[in-house]
Amino acid sequence: MKLFVNDLTVMDFSYLCPKRGMVGESWIVDIVLDGGLNEESMVQDFGIVKKQLKKLIDEYVDHKLVVPAEYEGVHIQHDQTEGRVRVDFTYSNKAEDANIESIHLLCPPEAYAFVYDTSVNMHSVRAYLKDVIKTHLPENVHSIDIDLRTEVIDSPYYHYTHGLKKHDGNCQRIAHGHRSKVIVHENGKRSTHREAYWAKRWEDIYIGTEEDLVDADTLMLVSLDSQDAVSSKISNQRHYCFAYEASQGRFEMAIPKSACEIVKYDSTVECLAQYMLEELTLKAADLNSGTATEFEVRAFEGVGKGAMVSSRG
Numbered sequence: 001m002k003l004f005v006n007d008l009t010v011m012d013f014s015y016l017c018p019k020r021g022m023v024g025e026s027w028i029v030d031i032v033l034d035g036g037l038n039e040e041s042m043v044q045d046f047g048i049v050k051k052q053l054k055k056l057i058d059e060y061v062d063h064k065l066v067v068p069a070e071y072e073g074v075h076i077q078h079d080q081t082e083g084r085v086r087v088d089f090t091y092s093n094k095a096e097d098a099n100i101e102s103i104h105l106l107c108p109p110e111a112y113a114f115v116y117d118t119s120v121n122m123h124s125v126r127a128y129l130k131d132v133i134k135t136h137l138p139e140n141v142h143s144i145d146i147d148l149r150t151e152v153i154d155s156p157y158y159h160y161t162h163g164l165k166k167h168d169g170n171c172q173r174i175a176h177g178h179r180s181k182v183i184v185h186e187n188g189k190r191s192t193h194r195e196a197y198w199a200k201r202w203e204d205i206y207i208g209t210e211e212d213l214v215d216a217d218t219l220m221l222v223s224l225d226s227q228d229a230v231s232s233k234i235s236n237q238r239h240y241c242f243a244y245e246a247s248q249g250r251f252e253m254a255i256p257k258s259a260c261e262i263v264k265y266d267s268t269v270e271c272l273a274q275y276m277l278e279e280l281t282l283k284a285a286d287l288n289s290g291t292a293t294e295f296e297v298r299a300f301e302g303v304g305k306g307a308m309v310s311s312r313g
Contacts, residue, residue: 003033009054011148012302013113014161014177015066015120016089018073020204021259022065022103024161024177026302027122029057030147033137053133060132061113063170065105066125069114076114084249085109086221093258101256102233106221108249111173122148150179151303155192156199157181162207162267163251165244174242174251175206180306183298184280194295198276206260207267212242219243219252270307273299277309 008029017023031053065087067074073090086106093099105111117124126146133144163174170176184194216222216236234241239254240262265271277297284293293311300306 001034003049004031005049005053006030008050009057009062010303011057011062012176012178013061013064013066014175016068016071016074016087016091016103018068018071018091018119021091021093021101022161022175022177022206022255023204024159024179026179027125027148027150028303030149032145032147034143034145052136056133056136057129058170061125061129063173063176064113065107065111065173065175066113066115066120068118068120068124069116071118078109083108085112087112093256101259102239102254103256104221104234104239104252104254105175106219106250106252107174108251110170110248111175111251153181155181155183156195157300158199158202158205160202160205160207163212163242163244163253164266164268165209165212165246165251166266168247170248172246172248172251174244174253178300178302180300180302182276182300184276185296185310186280186284187294194280202261204259206240206255207272208240208242208260208262209266210262210264212244213262214241214243216241216254219254220250221252221254268307269299269301269305270309273297273307273309277311281311 008031011027011029014022014024033049067076067087069076075088077086079086084106089103090100093101115124115128126148129146130144137144157180159177159179161175161177163176164171182195182198184191186194216234216239219234219241222234234254238256240257240260241254243252263275265275276299277295280295281293296308296310298306298308
């Protein structure tokens with residue numbers, strides 16, 4: 001007998017890609033349990049399945065940075081004494097294959113998920129989740145099948161990564177992300193070219209908060225291992241460097257400037273919607289010689305949720 005649950009949850013996370021760098025993603029999770037009937041004539045109670053399996057998925061992937069541990073361009077160093085993990089990652093810039101870029105992080109171990117494959121994709125993440133979940137299944141359940149899929153979006157969208165240091169939960173992790181669409185109305189009409197503008201501008205972007213910027217020389221990443229060939233590539237000229245303390249610990253990251261946009265706000269979806277509105281208003285004013293244009297922006301944070309703001313307030 002098979003029990004299925006569609007739309008069990010949405011995993012919002014980021015991953016490291018050899019071609020794209022740091023990529024924000026949102027995957028919808030469907031599951032199928034194969035097993036015999038228990039004493040209640042069920043494979044498993046739907047309420048228990050939804051609660052327990054969602055909890056496991058949230059714990060092991062959601063709001064984390066997923067790292068391909070067997071990729072040749074990644075170096076992982078566990079510091080058991082300080083309770084943190086350092087990740088150094090090199091990749092080829094998609095715009096110029098000869099240009100090698102690097103990303104560096106020093107975070108609490110909870111900020112990462114390590115997939116033992118050369119790349120992060122639906123196949124490798126599915127295998128990782130199946131290994132995690134199968135040890136928690138009741139005796140009457142023989143196997144689990146996991147289907148991962150993206151939201152079908154028929155309009156422009158982007159992949160972004162961020163961290164929210166003021167958040168009490170897992171959003172405080174410096175590198176987690178979303179695959180998100182944006183809907184823009186200009187003077188009451190849908191503006192697909194405005195949406196396409198943001199999709200291009202924020203393609204595989206890290207959105208950093210200005211107040212979290214630090215000098216490269218202040219990073220523990222640099223001081224921990226100054227002789228490391230990879231760490232020596234961290235520089236103020238090439239990277240934006242971020243660091244902050246949150247309830248889960250200290251988070252540090254150095255990421256290429258070409259992969260970032262710096263905003264004065266926190267990078268909550270509410271603030272990002274406001275930021276897009278302000279940028280669109282300024283751009284329209286420049287083109288229209290000061291003539292007022294009314295915008296409404298609906299910024300999504302992953303699947304089915306987000307914030308909206310308009311010129312009307």
